[in-house]
Amino acid sequence: MDYLPQILFAIALIAGIGYFARNVKKLMRNIKLGRDVDVSDNKSQRWKNMTMIALGQSKMVKRPIAGLLHVIVYVGFVVINIEVLEIIIDGLTGKHRIFSSAGAIYGFLIGTFEILAVLVFVSVIVFWLRRNVIKLKRFLSSEMKGWPKNDGNMILYFEMVLMTLFLVMNATDLKFQAMDSGNIISQHITPWFSNFSEHSIHLIERTAWWLHILGILIFLNYLYFSKHLHILLAFPNTYYGKLTPKGQFENNEAVTKEVKMMMDPNVDPFAAPPEGAETAVPAKFGASDVKDLSWVNLLNAYTCTECGRCTSECPANQTGKKLSPRKIMMDTRDRLEEVGKNIDANKGEFKDDGKQLLGDYITNEELWACTSCNACVEACPVSIDPLNIIMQMRQYLVMEQSAAPMELNNMMTNIENNGAPWPYNQMDRLNWKDE
Amino acid sequence: MSELLKVPTMAEFMAAGKQPEVLFWVGCAGSFDDRAKKITKAFVKLLNKANVEFAVLGTEESCTGDPAKRSGNEFLFQMQAVTNIEVMNAYEIKKIVTTCPHCFNTIKNEYPELGGNYEVMHHTQFLKSLLAEGRLTIEGGQYKGKRITFHDPCYLGRANQVYEAPRDLIRKLDAELVEMKSCKSRGLCCGAGGAQMFKEPEKGNKDVNIERTEQALETKPQIIAAGCPFCNTMMTDGVKNKEKENDIAVMDIAELIANAQDL
Ligand code: SF4
Numbered sequence: 178m179d180y181l182p183q184i185l186f187a188i189a190l191i192a193g194i195g196y197f198a199r200n201v202k203k204l205m206r207n208i209k210l211g212r213d214v215d216v217s218d219n220k221s222q223r224w225k226n227m228t229m230i231a232l233g234q235s236k237m238v239k240r241p242i243a244g245l246l247h248v249i250v251y252v253g254f255v256v257i258n259i260e261v262l263e264i265i266i267d268g269l270t271g272k273h274r275i276f277s278s279a280g281a282i283y284g285f286l287i288g289t290f291e292i293l294a295v296l297v298f299v300s301v302i303v304f305w306l307r308r309n310v311i312k313l314k315r316f317l318s319s320e321m322k323g324w325p326k327n328d329g330n331m332i333l334y335f336e337m338v339l340m341t342l343f344l345v346m347n348a349t350d351l352k353f354q355a356m357d358s359g360n361i362i363s364q365h366i367t368p369w370f371s372n373f374s375e376h377s378i379h380l381i382e383r384t385a386w387w388l389h390i391l392g393i394l395i396f397l398n399y400l401y402f403s404k405h406l407h408i409l410l411a412f413p414n415t416y417y418g419k420l421t422p423k424g425q426f427e428n429n430e431a432v433t434k435e436v437k438m439m440m441d442p443n444v445d446p447f448a449a450p451p452e453g454a455e456t457a458v459p460a461k462f463g464a465s466d467v468k469d470l471s472w473v474n475l476l477n478a479y480t481c482t483e484c485g486r487c488t489s490e491c492p493a494n495q496t497g498k499k500l501s502p503r504k505i506m507m508d509t510r511d512r513l514e515e516v517g518k519n520i521d522a523n524k525g526e527f528k529d530d531g532k533q534l535l536g537d538y539i540t541n542e543e544l545w546a547c548t549s550c551n552a553c554v555e556a557c558p559v560s561i562d563p564l565n566i567i568m569q570m571r572q573y574l575v576m577e578q579s580a581a582p583m584e585l586n587n588m589m590t591n592i593e594n595n596g597a598p599w600p601y602n603q604m605d606r607l608n609w610k611d612e
Numbered sequence: 613m614s615e616l617l618k619v620p621t622m623a624e625f626m627a628a629g630k631q632p633e634v635l636f637w638v639g640c641a642g643s644f645d646d647r648a649k650k651i652t653k654a655f656v657k658l659l660n661k662a663n664v665e666f667a668v669l670g671t672e673e674s675c676t677g678d679p680a681k682r683s684g685n686e687f688l689f690q691m692q693a694v695t696n697i698e699v700m701n702a703y704e705i706k707k708i709v710t711t712c713p714h715c716f717n718t719i720k721n722e723y724p725e726l727g728g729n730y731e732v733m734h735h736t737q738f739l740k741s742l743l744a745e746g747r748l749t750i751e752g753g754q755y756k757g758k759r760i761t762f763h764d765p766c767y768l769g770r771a772n773q774v775y776e777a778p779r780d781l782i783r784k785l786d787a788e789l790v791e792m793k794s795c796k797s798r799g800l801c802c803g804a805g806g807a808q809m810f811k812e813p814e815k816g817n818k819d820v821n822i823e824r825t826e827q828a829l830e831t832k833p834q835i836i837a838a839g840c841p842f843c844n845t846m847m848t849d850g851v852k853n854k855e856k857e858n859d860i861a862v863m864d865i866a867e868l869i870a871n872a873q874d875l
């Protein structure tokens with residue numbers, strides 16, 4: 178017996194999965210560069226959210242057309258991948274269609290896969306048309322030029338090719354066709370090859386089989402470089418998503434400590450620090466680079482599908498401001514990748530590259546355009562919170578750089594001096610009663 | 613008329629050795645902004661009518677810190693929060709009602725961690741509960757059959773999932789409630805949030821309040837109802853910009869209810 182195909186298959190499998198595992202490790206390292214936050218609370222609600230939002234796609238279907246198509250591709254992807262299990266066993270053992278002994282059940286399963294493959298193919302074409310012919314506005318923004326645009330299309334081509342290969346593989350599998358069970362779609366493709374010799378048909382079948390599994394392995398490894406990473410990260414991301422009301426912004430703990438100290442009547446603000454007391458290094462307030470953000474923010478960035486639902490709901494973006502919440506997420510991810518590559522290149526140590534998220538990626542103008550309305554958070558199908566990043570960066574601008582727009586500085590001075598954002602005296606606060 | 617308003621302060625309650633049912637948190641806009649003061653008074657009239665024993669902090673109230681926090685000045689926010697919490701805890705406040713969704717959100721969600729735990733209600737929720745308890749009745753009056761559209765304040769709607777209380781009250785006026793194409797969880801911001809109220813907008817091709825006003829005008833309303841003093845300002849400006857101020861009124865829900873009963 179010739180073991181060469183099995184050996185080649187095993188090598189391809191190990192290489193494919195190995196490279197993927199390496200990148201997953203890198204991904205986790207990069208995410209952990211973020212500030213630690215405790216998200217260990219309320220596990221049952223978190224599981225529920227993950228089940229509903231990631232598994233159940235509950236937010237996707239808020240936009241019915243895209244939602245339905247996405248559900249088809251998603252279900253197709255998950256279900257057809259059961260077939261990959263058989264392909265792997267076949268490849269490693271040299272058996273052919275090892276599960277086919279299951280008879281009618283097998284026929285039913287493959288039949289389902291075939292129908293799904295066609296549905297996925299059609300959906301993917303509609304997706305492609307939406308991006309390239311109908312030109313939906315949210316796919317044309319400035320942050321979608323170049324790689325993001327190509328990436329979006331690449332995934333669609335990948336899917337089309339994989340689905341075609343799957344159907345051709347079945348159609349040219351004469352033994353499978355002879356079983357005449359489950360070949361619900363492929364039986365109509367088989368006649369296309371009727372002029373071919375049995376040998377060529379077998380060759381086509383083998384080629385399609387190999388390209389299919391190699392394609393899947395390549396696709397697996399493409400994920401890391403693509404917005405398609407969301408098919409994996411949507412699960413942890415929805416699990417770790419925000420549980421508190423959207424309007425509740427977290428209170429900065431470092432600030433709470435300082436405020437407590439200032440308000441404590443027992444602390445003499447002018448006293449010298451007690452001998453030997455550790456003068457705590459003042460934490461940096463807010464975020465100017467990815468490492469200041471929380472790891473959940475960074476997980477968010479890697480999860481972003483670049484769908485632009487956030488941006489299309491954003492009042493600032495709708496009225497022509499530079500702010501796009503999708504760009505905030507993409508910038509965060511791109512900067513994090515840059516930091517990660519820097520660490521790789523410098524033997525595990527980050528060497529200052531004179532760059533940061535603020536300024537080099539996200540401008541003050543974008544940050545100041547936000548109305549904190551939460552429309553982006555509400556719209557995101559995978560529980561990403563761009564607003565949280567915007568607010569941390571505003572904190573840095575104001576508390577570290579005193580770089581708020583002048584009118585806001587005036588407003589804050591008013592609050593400080595008279596307890597209202599306008600220059601009215603606090604003692605006049607009840608005057609309305611007698612006016 | 614205004615001398616009829618009964619607005620006792622917490623200090624007065626304290627001096628009399630009594631606790632009010634609820635603290636009315638007036639807020640900065642409600643205290644100082646000319647338009648918002650009318651909302652404050654309308655709400656007080658309703659409280660008086662329903663014989664609610666409420667109090668205000670008066671000169672002891674200070675900004676919740678919301679605009680500071682949303683601007684990024686967490687320091688100033690927490691200083692304001694801690695000061696307000698100290699005052700309210702000293703008075704042993706349990707329950708708060710406010711006509712401002714920003715105050716509502718901040719006190720309800722961001723104060724607890726800093727030591728301020730209260731039951732907080734938006735005035736539309738509070739009015740609804742008065743109605744349910746039979747302490748207040750709502751009549752359609754002059755608003756019967758009028759086309760009213762409701763603009764969801766971000767900090768009431770999306771931020772805290774309160775969508776129905778204001779709508780229920782509008783329906784009680786026997787008015788025709790018409791929805792904008794983006795409403796409830798997809799409601800468009802008026803443009804004031806995140807401290808935008810206090811600054812010029814960034815460069816763009818339109819102001820947010822104009823965009824939102826256009827959406828409201830699409831419903832051909834006679835009245836645009838609001839539940840937030842800042843939204844009210846933004847929408848009023850938008851309506852003026854469209855030169856529709858003679859046909860369309862921008863009104864707070866409390867004003868609608870008070871006016872309907874000629875209070
Ligand atoms: S919260 Fe800010 S970024 Fe998000 S939609 Fe509203 S204005 Fe846009």
Ligand code: SF4
Pocket residue numbers: 480481482483484485486487488502503506556557558559561563
């Ligand atoms: S943040 Fe969410 S809504 Fe926005 S582009 Fe990314 S996945 Fe889409």
